[in-house]
Amino acid sequence: MDELVDADEVLNARDRGKKRHRRQLLDATSEAIYLYGVRGATIDKIHEISGLSRGMISLHFQSKENLLKAVAKDLADEYTQNWQESVIASHEGEPVERLNSLIAADLSPAVLNERNIAIWFSFRAEVNSHPEYRHYVNSRDSEFRVALLGIFRGLISDDPDRDAEAKLATNTLTALLEGMWTDFHLNPKNFDRDEAQRACLYVARSFFPDNFEPQPPLDIQ
Amino acid sequence: MDELVDADEVLNARDRGKKRHRRQLLDATSEAIYLYGVRGATIDKIHEISGLSRGMISLHFQSKENLLKAVAKDLADEYTQNWQESVIASHEGEPVERLNSLIAADLSPAVLNERNIAIWFSFRAEVNSHPEYRHYVNSRDSEFRVALLGIFRGLISDDPDRDAEAKLATNTLTALLEGMWTDFHLNPKNFDRDEAQRACLYVARSFFPDNFEPQPPLDIQ
Amino acid sequence: MDELVDADEVLNARDRGKKRHRRQLLDATSEAIYLYGVRGATIDKIHEISGLSRGMISLHFQSKENLLKAVAKDLADEYTQNWQESVIASHEGEPVERLNSLIAADLSPAVLNERNIAIWFSFRAEVNSHPEYRHYVNSRDSEFRVALLGIFRGLISDDPDRDAEAKLATNTLTALLEGMWTDFHLNPKNFDRDEAQRACLYVARSFFPDNFEPQPPLDIQ
Amino acid sequence: MDELVDADEVLNARDRGKKRHRRQLLDATSEAIYLYGVRGATIDKIHEISGLSRGMISLHFQSKENLLKAVAKDLADEYTQNWQESVIASHEGEPVERLNSLIAADLSPAVLNERNIAIWFSFRAEVNSHPEYRHYVNSRDSEFRVALLGIFRGLISDDPDRDAEAKLATNTLTALLEGMWTDFHLNPKNFDRDEAQRACLYVARSFFPDNFEPQPPLDIQ
DNA sequence: AATGAATGAGCTTTCATTCAT
DNA sequence: GATGAATGAAAGCTCATTCAT
Numbered sequence: 001m002d003e004l005v006d007a008d009e010v011l012n013a014r015d016r017g018k019k020r021h022r023r024q025l026l027d028a029t030s031e032a033i034y035l036y037g038v039r040g041a042t043i044d045k046i047h048e049i050s051g052l053s054r055g056m057i058s059l060h061f062q063s064k065e066n067l068l069k070a071v072a073k074d075l076a077d078e079y080t081q082n083w084q085e086s087v088i089a090s091h092e093g094e095p096v097e098r099l100n101s102l103i104a105a106d107l108s109p110a111v112l113n114e115r116n117i118a119i120w121f122s123f124r125a126e127v128n129s130h131p132e133y134r135h136y137v138n139s140r141d142s143e144f145r146v147a148l149l150g151i152f153r154g155l156i157s158d159d160p161d162r163d164a165e166a167k168l169a170t171n172t173l174t175a176l177l178e179g180m181w182t183d184f185h186l187n188p189k190n191f192d193r194d195e196a197q198r199a200c201l202y203v204a205r206s207f208f209p210d211n212f213e214p215q216p217p218l219d220i221q
Numbered sequence: 222m223d224e225l226v227d228a229d230e231v232l233n234a235r236d237r238g239k240k241r242h243r244r245q246l247l248d249a250t251s252e253a254i255y256l257y258g259v260r261g262a263t264i265d266k267i268h269e270i271s272g273l274s275r276g277m278i279s280l281h282f283q284s285k286e287n288l289l290k291a292v293a294k295d296l297a298d299e300y301t302q303n304w305q306e307s308v309i310a311s312h313e314g315e316p317v318e319r320l321n322s323l324i325a326a327d328l329s330p331a332v333l334n335e336r337n338i339a340i341w342f343s344f345r346a347e348v349n350s351h352p353e354y355r356h357y358v359n360s361r362d363s364e365f366r367v368a369l370l371g372i373f374r375g376l377i378s379d380d381p382d383r384d385a386e387a388k389l390a391t392n393t394l395t396a397l398l399e400g401m402w403t404d405f406h407l408n409p410k411n412f413d414r415d416e417a418q419r420a421c422l423y424v425a426r427s428f429f430p431d432n433f434e435p436q437p438p439l440d441i442q
Numbered sequence: 443m444d445e446l447v448d449a450d451e452v453l454n455a456r457d458r459g460k461k462r463h464r465r466q467l468l469d470a471t472s473e474a475i476y477l478y479g480v481r482g483a484t485i486d487k488i489h490e491i492s493g494l495s496r497g498m499i500s501l502h503f504q505s506k507e508n509l510l511k512a513v514a515k516d517l518a519d520e521y522t523q524n525w526q527e528s529v530i531a532s533h534e535g536e537p538v539e540r541l542n543s544l545i546a547a548d549l550s551p552a553v554l555n556e557r558n559i560a561i562w563f564s565f566r567a568e569v570n571s572h573p574e575y576r577h578y579v580n581s582r583d584s585e586f587r588v589a590l591l592g593i594f595r596g597l598i599s600d601d602p603d604r605d606a607e608a609k610l611a612t613n614t615l616t617a618l619l620e621g622m623w624t625d626f627h628l629n630p631k632n633f634d635r636d637e638a639q640r641a642c643l644y645v646a647r648s649f650f651p652d653n654f655e656p657q658p659p660l661d662i663q
Numbered sequence: 664m665d666e667l668v669d670a671d672e673v674l675n676a677r678d679r680g681k682k683r684h685r686r687q688l689l690d691a692t693s694e695a696i697y698l699y700g701v702r703g704a705t706i707d708k709i710h711e712i713s714g715l716s717r718g719m720i721s722l723h724f725q726s727k728e729n730l731l732k733a734v735a736k737d738l739a740d741e742y743t744q745n746w747q748e749s750v751i752a753s754h755e756g757e758p759v760e761r762l763n764s765l766i767a768a769d770l771s772p773a774v775l776n777e778r779n780i781a782i783w784f785s786f787r788a789e790v791n792s793h794p795e796y797r798h799y800v801n802s803r804d805s806e807f808r809v810a811l812l813g814i815f816r817g818l819i820s821d822d823p824d825r826d827a828e829a830k831l832a833t834n835t836l837t838a839l840l841e842g843m844w845t846d847f848h849l850n851p852k853n854f855d856r857d858e859a860q861r862a863c864l865y866v867a868r869s870f871f872p873d874n875f876e877p878q879p880p881l882d883i884q
Numbered sequence: 885a886a887t888g889a890a891t892g893a894g895c896t897t898t899c900a901t902t903c904a905t
Numbered sequence: 906g907a908t909g910a911a912t913g914a915a916a917g918c919t920c921a922t923t924c925a926t
Contacts, residue, residue, distance in 0.1 A: 014889070014926070021889090037350035039260050043917060053891050058918060060889095118349050125342040127407065128335070129258035138407050171404075172420045178403040179396030186348065186359050199393045206427030239906085264900060274908045276902085285900060460885085479792035481702050485921060495887045497923085506921060556791070563788040569849065570781050571700035580849050614862045617842030624841040625834075628790065628801050641835045648869030677905070677910070684910090706896065716912050721897060 022060050024050050029071050034115040038068070038122045072123045072136040075116065080143065082111045087147055095154035096212055102148065103200045106177050107193050117185045145170055152204075155211045169207040176200055243281050245271045250292050255336040259289070259343045293344045293357040296337065301364065303332045308368055316375035317433060323369065324421045327398050328414050338406045366391055373425075376432045390428040397421055464502050466492045471513050476557040480510070480564045514565045514578035517558065522585065524553045529589055537596035538654055544590065545642045548619050549635050559627045587612055594646075597653045611649040618642055685723050687713050692734050697778040701731070701785045735786045735799040738779065743806065745774045750810055758817035759875055765810065766863045769840050770856050780848045808833055815867075818874045832870040839863055 028050030032041035043064060047054045061067040086105035090098045106112070120137060127134045152166035177200065184191045205212040249271030253262035264285060268275045282288040307326035311319045327333070341358060348355045373387035398421065405412045426433040470492030474483035485506060489496045503509040528547035532540045548554070562579060569576045594608035619642065626633040647654045691713030695704035706727060710717045724730040749768035753761045769775070783800060790797045815829035840863065847854045868875045 014887095018889070034349060037347040039347070040350055042915085044915085054893095054917095055891055055919085056889090059891095064917065114349070118346070121342060121346040124403075124406065125339065125346040126258040126260070128255060128339050129261055134407070168420060168423075171416075172397070172424060175400030175404055175417075175420070176393070176397050176424075177400065179398065179400035182345075182399040182403065183392075183396050185345065186355070195389075195392075196396075199389060199396070202389075203393060203397075203424055203427065206424065242907095263898080265898090268909095275900095275910095276908055277906095279901065280907075463886095476791060479789040481789070482792055484919080486919090489888095496889095496921095497887055498885095500922065501886075560788070560791050563784060566845075566848065567781065567784040567788040568700040568702070570697060570777070571703055576849070610862060610865075613846075613858075614839070614866060617846050617859075617862070618835070618839050618866075619842065620845040621838030621840065621842035624787075624845065625838050627787065628797070637831075637834075638838075641831060641838070644831075645835060645839075645866055645869065648866065677908095681910070705894080707894085717896095717914095718898090718912055719910090722911070727896065 018060075021052060021056060024052055025057060025060060025067065026071055026074050028052070029067055030075075030115060030119055033071070033122050034118045038126070068123075069132060069136075071119065072133050075119055075123075076136040078116075079111050082108065083144060083147070095151050098154070099148075099151045099204060100197075100201065102151065103173075103177070103197055103204075107180065107196055107200075109193075112181060112184055112193075114185075114188050117181055120181070121185060145174055148173060152208070155208050165207060169204060172207075173200060173204055176203055239281075242273060242277060245273055246278060246281060246288060247292055247295050249273075250288055251296075251336060251340055254292070254343050255339045259347070290353060290357075292340065293354050296340055296344075297357040299337075300332050303329065304365060304368070316372050319375070320369075320372045320425055321418075321422065323372065324394075324398070324418055324425075328401065328417055328421075330414075333402060333405055333414075335406075335409050338402060341402070342406060366395060369394060373429070376429050386428060390425060393428070394421060394425055397424055460502075463494060463498060466494055467499060467502060467509060468513055468516050470494075471509055472517075472557060472561055475513070475564050476560045480568070511574060511578075513561065514575050517561055517565075518578040520558075521553050524550065525586060525589070537593050540596070541590075541593045541646060542639075542643065544593065545615075545619070545639055545646075549622065549638055549642075551635075554623060554626055554635075556627075556630050559623060562623070563627060587616060590615060594650070597650050607649060611646060614649070615642060615646055618645055681723075684715060684719060687715060688720060688723060688730065689734055689737050691715070692730055693738075693778060693782055696734070696785050697781045701789070731786075732795060732799075734782065735796050738782055738786075739799040741779075742774050745771065746807060746810070758814050761817070762811075762814045762867060763860075763864065765814065766836075766840070766860055766867075770843065770859055770863075772856075775844060775847055775856075777848075777851050780844060783844070784848060808837055811836060815871070818871050828870060832867060835870070836863060836867055839866055 025046065028046045029041060031049050032045045036042075036045055043054055043057055046057065046067075050056075057064060057067055061070055083102060083105040086101045087098070090101035093101070123130075123133045123137045127137065149166055149170045152169045153163070156162045156166060180196045180200070183196075246267065249267045250262060252270050253266045257263075257266055264275060264278055267278065267288075271277075278285060278288055282291060304323060304326040307322045308319070311322035314322070344351075344354045344358045348358065370387055370391045373390045374384070377383045377387060401417045401421070404417075467488065470488045471483060473491050474487045478484075478487055485496060485499055488499065488509075492498075499506060499509055503512060525544060525547040528543045529540070532543035535543070565572075565575045565579045569579065591608055591612045594611045595605070598604045598608060622638045622642070625638075688709065691709045692704060694712050695708045699705075699708055706717055706720055709720065709730075713719075720727060720730055724733060746765060746768040749764045750761070753764035756764070786793075786796045786800045790800065812829060812833045815832045816826070819825045819829060843859045843863070846859075
């Protein structure tokens with residue numbers, strides 16, 4: 001039995017090491033893309049940043065392209081997990097509260113930070129030449145939109161006559177959030193998360209003025 | 222005198238040839254970035270697309286990096302020229318009309334097309350690693366914002382008490398337009414320019430409900 | 443005593459396992475050379491074909507070069523054993539019968555098969571760059587020649603005046619057999635072992651027309 | 664007109680240089696295969712032997728595999744040209760003379776030399792894993808056989824009743840020549856071209872004893 | 885004894901740049 | 906001014922070997 005435990009521990013130690021290395025490679029690659037761009041994110045740079053051997057990339061990901069794809073997937077998964085946690089945390093609240101929470105998640109430093117956003121843009125830049133990236137960088141278009149639409153439908157008490165309004169609000173707010181990300185990417189120093197949050201809420205509210213109450217006063221710096 | 226004229230003509234022909242080559246290289250590079258991404262836009266590909274010799278890039282731009290920078294500048298110039306023409310054309314109209322015209326310019330196929338947008342994203346992806354690109358891809362932040370702010374200030378008759386509102390509207394609409402571009406980039410087939418235009422106007426109007434009149438009914442498909 | 447027996451059994455089992463692994467590696471390497479050429483016979487491929495772990499090659503052969511040398515030796519040993527068994531089996535027969543038997547051994551599928559022959563050629567290709575292979579792939583030149591010469595000398599009743607003829611016949615028949623192997627290697631599908639055997643006998647007979655009797659009619663398809 | 668001539672000369676100078684470089688690469692690769700085996704014939708070694716730049720291989724042959732194929736083709740072409748020249752030179756002679764000439768060509772240092780033969784074996788070693796080589800190293804099987812058969816048919820005055828004999832003689836002599844090459848490859852120092860030539864003629868003669876006249880005495884050292 | 889993750893030297897290939905023509 | 910052959914640094918990848926488990 002001791003032997004079994006030992007064997008297990010051995011296995012786990014190896015597996016743990018492998019997993020840790022995989023993560024280190026993903027992180028080092030992200031960092032390299034952030035610092036040097038996809039063009040400059042060479043195996044040499046990743047090796048340098050990670051402190052791991054050159055050969056380990058092929059060992060874990062077979063090819064550099066595979067590694068890049070894994071980074072894209074990792075980014076998308078992290079993003080999805082982030083807003084879904086917020087949805088779960090606020091799922092018993094009022095639509096307005098849930099909306100507030102969802103927008104906050106989308107603007108939170110956990111996902112909206114300089115490194116992440118640089119990587120989003122890098123992969124998005126190549127959706128035409130690398131169609132395999134599209135699925136990962138398009139995530140806001142599928143489940144996120146559904147969640148947002150659900151909130152807006154809740155605001156109008158699922159009134160089918162106003163469903164088109166809910167859809168327009170969804171599209172508009174999604175675009176607005178995308179624009180906020182772009183703004184952050186290009187001017188991270190001047191970006192104000194709270195102001196962005198208020199602007200998003202303001203726009204959302206403007207679609208359904210009667211369903212938001214009490215209307216807080218517009219607070220502008 | 223004949224000789225002088227001849228020399229001139231020769232010179233002009235040469236200059237014209239030179240300019241044409243320069244343009245061909247810029248266009249071929251744009252096409253290469255669109256088709257293969259910045260990583261895949263090699264001198265070989267540009268040579269292949271342009272039909273010009275390999276050596277010509279060095280001849281006209283000294284280095285490939287210079288060529289890329291020239292492409293970025295060309296893109297930015299084209300963008301700026303496009304919206305400024307719209308501003309000039311509508312400068313005697315009402316603020317609402319000018320706003321309409323400015324948004325339409327920003328969403329027009331002249332600037333918002335698959336190739337251009339792919340290049341925008343490509344350069345934006347590298348603003349951290351190539352700071353020299355930032356200036357070109359950031360153009361909406363400077364003059365364009367000023368123009369937009371001017372329109373909103375016109376809407377509120379330059380009431381200084383409401384200047385903060387004008388600024389918020391400017392930031393919000395800029396972000397929204399950026400988001401529209403992103404949406405177009407990721408889903409060009411499903412993108413509806415008219416719907417985007419209406420959504421932008423709707424949001425602008427929501428900031429100054431009393432200044433837009435008569436308020437057209439919200440037309441949603 | 444039980445313990446001793448146990449220890450012995452364990453040891454034997456280990457030894458048997460070791461030997462089996464060694465053989466598996468030799469066979470897998472041969473197969474890899476046959477399928478992928480020496481260049482393509484990587485440790486990875488050998489590992490894949492054998493089902494044994496990567497590290498086992500170092501364990502049993504210290505290095506891949508050693509493994510290759512062991513394959514060469516194994517091939518040579520197998521070849522030698524094959525014709526020597528035939529010599530033993532026919533050693534009481536007439537020279538003609540012994541010759542027939544020796545040629546048949548050289549053309550038998552036990553040694554003349556696609557995989558073996560591919561490996562012979564692979565090692566022979568490298569006798570200049572890897573002199574250590576020469577000894578193994580040259581085997582026909584030593585003992586085999588002696589055996590053949592012995593048969594021819596028997597045919598001429600060891601008449602010293604005709605020894606030069608026996609030597610020429612030996613050289614010629616050896617070359618002819620080599621040529622048959624080459625023919626088989628390059629066109630295994632069209633190769634006819636019986637025809638090859640008859641051609642070899644025909645040539646041998648032509649050296650000593652009076653010593654072969656009764657002369658069978660030339661049977662050609 | 665001077666300019667045209669100049670342009671031509673420029674073009675020719677370039678083309679000549681290109682062709683010379685191509686040849687240098689083929690030769691250096693052959694030398695590398697001879698010295699280090701196909702496995703050891705790395706781009707580095709070829710670069711070292713040729714004195715040309717590393718990049719030139721890709722420039723002229725796109726890939727190393729292509730270069731190897733070109734070496735195989737070059738070898739085959741050289742071989743074919745060699746025996747065909749002999750056929751042309753002796754085409755008005757008697758069959759026996761033509762046979763003598765053809766065998767001599769096959770054993771001449773122009774084709775049967777250590778470097779060439781090492782390369783033949785190298786490519787033949789890989790016919791299973793690299794089927795594209797087969798065509799080049801198989802040349803003796805097509806046109807050469809036809810030429811040999813033609814000579815034997817001449818010997819028997821195209822007597823259709825003896826055509827099978829002519830075919831057997833062709834196959835046997837081809838195999839014998841292959842065997843001579845193998846013998847030369849494995850023991851170049853002990854190889855005697857004249858003896859090989861005599862052995863081949865002797866075997867050929869043994870097929871058609873009545874058609875060779877006068878029969879020279881068997882001259883053995 | 886056996887495993888397979890890890891290593892890094894060395895391989896082929898790509899590529900921006902140079903320069904003779 | 907224009908060309909494209911030539912260059913060699915640097916890239917990604919392969920591979921035999923090592924070694925902790």
